[in-house]
Amino acid sequence: MPEALPPCPECDARYTYELGVLLVCAMCGHEWSADQEAGESQSAAGEPVIVDAVGNPLADGDTVTVVKSVRVAGGGGGTIKIGTKVRGIRLLERPVDGHDIDARVPGFGPMKLKSSVVKKA
Ligand SMILES: [Zn+2]
Numbered sequence: 001m002p003e004a005l006p007p008c009p010e011c012d013a014r015y016t017y018e019l020g021v022l023l024v025c026a027m028c029g030h031e032w033s034a035d036q037e038a039g040e041s042q043s044a045a046g047e048p049v050i051v052d053a054v055g056n057p058l059a060d061g062d063t064v065t066v067v068k069s070v071r072v073a074g075g076g077g078g079t080i081k082i083g084t085k086v087r088g089i090r091l092l093e094r095p096v097d098g099h100d101i102d103a104r105v106p107g108f109g110p111m112k113l114k115s116s117v118v119k120k121a
Pocket of ligand 1: 008009010011012013025026027028029030
């Protein structure tokens with residue numbers, strides 16, 4: 001075991017081991033991060049959180065319902081009606097023109113949507 005690992009801040013035992021980004025005390029089970037970057041990587045540097053119209057976080061594969069009618073510019077045109085159910089959405093890491101969801105809309109086919117016009121079903 002490397003000498004560099006610090007003793008447990010809880011019980012002062014030196015039976016510390018590494019578990020990913022965390023340090024774990026073998027004596028009391030206390031877990032902590034060796035530096036303060038662990039928490040940061042989960043929120044700021046981690047995956048961007050995309051939320052729906054009412055603030056629910058969305059995830060890949062979610063089923064959502066359209067809450068605002070969406071005019072479709074390309075293809076045959078038309079309007080996606082409120083209440084349309086869209087299954088298996090995919091979140092875009094880099095939003096395209098404000099659209100951060102990739103989805104297959106029944107009757108319209110694959111297209112990009114804004115998370116602000118959908119609600120998690
Ligand atoms: Zn401990």
